[in-house]
Amino acid sequence: MNMIVAVDDNWGIGKNNGLLASVPGDMAFFKYKTMDHVVVMGRKTLESLPNRRGLFRRTNYVLTSNPDFEAERCIIVHSDEELLKELEQYPPDEVFLIGGASMYNRLYPLCDKLYITKLEGDFGADTFITNIDEDDRYEVTVESDVMEDDGIRYRICTYERKK
Numbered sequence: 001m002n003m004i005v006a007v008d009d010n011w012g013i014g015k016n017n018g019l020l021a022s023v024p025g026d027m028a029f030f031k032y033k034t035m036d037h038v039v040v041m042g043r044k045t046l047e048s049l050p051n052r053r054g055l056f057r058r059t060n061y062v063l064t065s066n067p068d069f070e071a072e073r074c075i076i077v078h079s080d081e082e083l084l085k086e087l088e089q090y091p092p093d094e095v096f097l098i099g100g101a102s103m104y105n106r107l108y109p110l111c112d113k114l115y116i117t118k119l120e121g122d123f124g125a126d127t128f129i130t131n132i133d134e135d136d137r138y139e140v141t142v143e144s145d146v147m148e149d150d151g152i153r154y155r156i157c158t159y160e161r162k163k
């Protein structure tokens with residue numbers, strides 16, 4: 001499994017159940033990486049998406065403890081065990097963990113590759129993930145140049161589990 005996320009300087013990822021910023025270049029990268037693949041998210045992240053439905057042209061898995069939960073374009077699962085069993089049918093490099101914090105913080109150690117967009121600055125987040133730079137099981141293998149969109153500077157880093 002892969003993980004894909006955008007963080008600020010404090011490893012913040014969201015506020016008010018939304019993203020920290022809208023960065024078109026990062027959105028394009030997210031779309032390019034995940035299109036026609038499998039995405040995995042928590043119920044709150046689903047509910048932050050437009051029309052509260054799964055992403056177009058992707059197989060969407062949503063984790064919730066609510067047995068009655070339903071959402072358009074989504075396959076609903078109720079435990080990590082059920083999720084991981086389902087994911088066995090896909091090549092691991094075609095599966096992307098797309099949030100939010102509860103999902104990233106618990107499941108990132110199962111990911112081989114982490115695509116982390118680093119937004120420069122403090123965006124006043126209320127939701128944070130683990131600082132992966134402090135996890136010595138992972139190393140940065142690719143780091144883009146600094147890019148800029150709408151005044152926001154960012155770079156995209158690929159982390160891989162150390163062999």
Ligand SMILES: NC(=O)c1ccc[n+]([C@@H]2O[C@H](COP(=O)([O-])OP(=O)(O)OC[C@H]3O[C@@H](n4cnc5c(N)ncnc54)[C@H](OP(=O)(O)O)[C@@H]3O)[C@@H](O)[C@H]2O)c1
Nearest residue numbers: 005006014017018019042043044045064065099100101102
């Ligand atoms: N920067 C980024 O790249 C990025 C990406 C995605 C999301 N985000 C942001 O992250 C924030 C949301 O993160 P979050 O941590 O609050 O929510 P979340 O992880 O999206 O969803 C949490 C919900 O997922 C379900 N869940 C998680 N683990 C479960 C388990 N083991 N078993 C059953 N259900 C489980 C529960 O749903 P129930 O309560 O229904 O049981 C839980 O309340 C938002 O601000 C969002 O915009 C940022």
